[in-house]
Amino acid sequence: MTAEQPGTQGREVADLSITDVSKTFRARGVSTVALASVTLKVAHGSFVAIIGASGCGKSTLLRLAAGLEEPDSGEVLVRNEPPRTFRARGELGIAFQDPALLSWRTVRRNIALPFQILGRPVAAHRQRIDELIELVGLRGYGDALPGQLSGGMRQRVAIARALVTNPSVLLLDEPFGALDQILRRSMNLELQRIWMASPTTALMVTHSIDEAAFLADQVVVMQAAPGRISDVIAVPFPRPRAPALFAAPEFHAVCDQLAAALERCGAS
């Protein structure tokens, strides 16, 4: 199945190419087919969201793209490279539902962590780190410890860390899943702004139909047992998308379409 970004990005280059990938997990004698020959192409500069029931393998798909799991069969390429060599250049950014911050490091040093792991001098990127603190709305909190921040602020630190290396591919695994609805919407707006400000290809796993419809150019609907792609639905709204879109009838039409697609594959 090919998910292509129509028009806006010009020449189609698949930044993320997952071809005929299967993955089975075995735990305590029980095997679970997380993915059964899944194919997904994410075009350069596009924002793709994945929704589906729990256990449909959407997080596994993301972890395969990050090289955190190896496929049993098939091929995963990020910009024509295996994820392992691609990520070693610092071109990959990742954020999870849990902020996964180092509790003993300040906000600034948490955001600087990728440079240290990559073995690059942090001092050379001081300006970039300050820029990001500003961008995620945490000005004045650079020297705070994660324990002193609210859940939403911590999540923004995690987003800033994911962006600090100017990644060309951004992987997001339910990054706002633990936030309440109001905070989630403002984070959605912020993410759109950040994503539009820097040329990044984004793949986001989410449970929220709203979030998928608001942020993505394309929504991939997955079904479980075994995990596979059942639908790809294009979201045509122009950018930047404003909060008013959440109330628009055409937005609800897309959401209904997504809900119907989920229902068809037995997710709800």
Place this chain on the structure above:
Amino acid sequence: MKREQWITAAGVLATLMLWEVTGRIFPGVRDLIATPSLIVAQYRSDAALYLPHILSTVRSATFGFVIGNGIAIIAAILFCRFPALEYAFHGVNIALFAMPAIVVGPVLAIILSGNLPQIVLSALVVYFPTMSAALVGLRDIDPRLPDIVRTYGGDSNAILRFVRLRSAMPAILAGLRAAAPLSVLGAILGEFGSGVRWGLGSFLLGSLGEADPARLLGIGFAATAVALVGYGIFAWVGRRVTGSTAAVTIAADRSPDEISFASQSSWLRHVALLVAAVLMPFLLWWLILRISHISAIIAPGPLETLRYLLTGPESSDARAALWSALGETLPVAGLGLVFGILAAFLFAALTVIRPAAAAVIMPAAMLLQSMPLIALIPLVLLLFGRDTTASVVISVLVVFFPAFVLLAQGFALVPRAARELVQLYGGGRSKELRLVSVPYSAPYVFAAAKLVAPRALLGVMVAEWLLSGRGLGNLLNSSRGLLDYDRVWAGAVISILIAVLAYEAISLIERMIQKTQ
């Protein structure tokens, strides 16, 4: 200070005053357990003696503490990095955890001289709590953090460097805090075995004959004070570094089959590592003697000891002596274990019915579980004499406090919703205890038993060595005096083996119960 701490302090003060007053009114009490003022007076006249004794013990304990904990932290890092290594060293780790330390003293005194036996014993005693705490700290990290590090091309070493080491700091400090009083106990137990002149253990040993209550209790308090100063230093450092005082009781080791690595590896590898785990302690024993070039006459290896027990000319005598000693020691240790845990369970249940009582008892119990068991010897000698009763009392006491702390924590972990459900239907505290808290906390009994069973054995053997002159403790002490090296080694090995088997048996029961639930 918090309110509970004030209550505890007031309780200690009230006890001291009551003791002083009854001692002054009833001469019988004064002759039996002295009075606080008599103990203070005795301190004054013994001041010149205390200084070198305390200095000697503190020096050995400090060296042992540094060496033992250094090895423990390095071992934890290696075990974390290479899980197969932990599996292979399981036997060594459990032997070091379960060994009754007093039996190792005479062995060390045979192969080492000067203050080295005390230092080495102290290091051996502190190894396990720090190693296991550090290992848990290194392993139990936010599972997303390794993903973050790998996303930027970091490998296992990078995860260790950026995440695990700093994450483990609070756990390591908690381990060091538990290890500090143990290092003092190790040094003192080493003094018994090596017969050195200076040290609190030697002081106690020399004073037992006179049975002067003021001096004996004074030594007990001094040993407790030294141990608690060590505990206090690391409690303070821990609070400064981590801003919390969490993790009080060091959990006993996880059995290797809980480690995820084992389930992934092949059956053959599993068996190979199991064999390695069993053989490793004996291999190390043989290797150390081999490298140090100590004569086989004073330091027999595993095969020589086996020959001594099974086929040698003295084997039937040796077996008979060991059998009768075991027959005296094991029932007492078993009795102490059962009664100690039973009492601890009842008291822990009491804290559920009367939560206010828990606030008062808990701090005292935490303090007392860190008290070196050697400090109990004077009091038990004065109150219960030198009989088997004294041995039972010692083993009950050394079991009770740590078991109580662990079980009370178990009761405290019962989900509030489950307890409130009983109240919602009009059930009282006792019904809540019967229907929810007791069934919920029952598994903690086995966790507690695993933790304290080795202490029960050690308590009994110390009492036998110092007071009753029976059983395994005495066998070791007298064989040491008679320079019967073969018997010292055989006795030590058998004691350690029994402690390890008891530990593994309790683990097995625990696992079987976990499986049925």
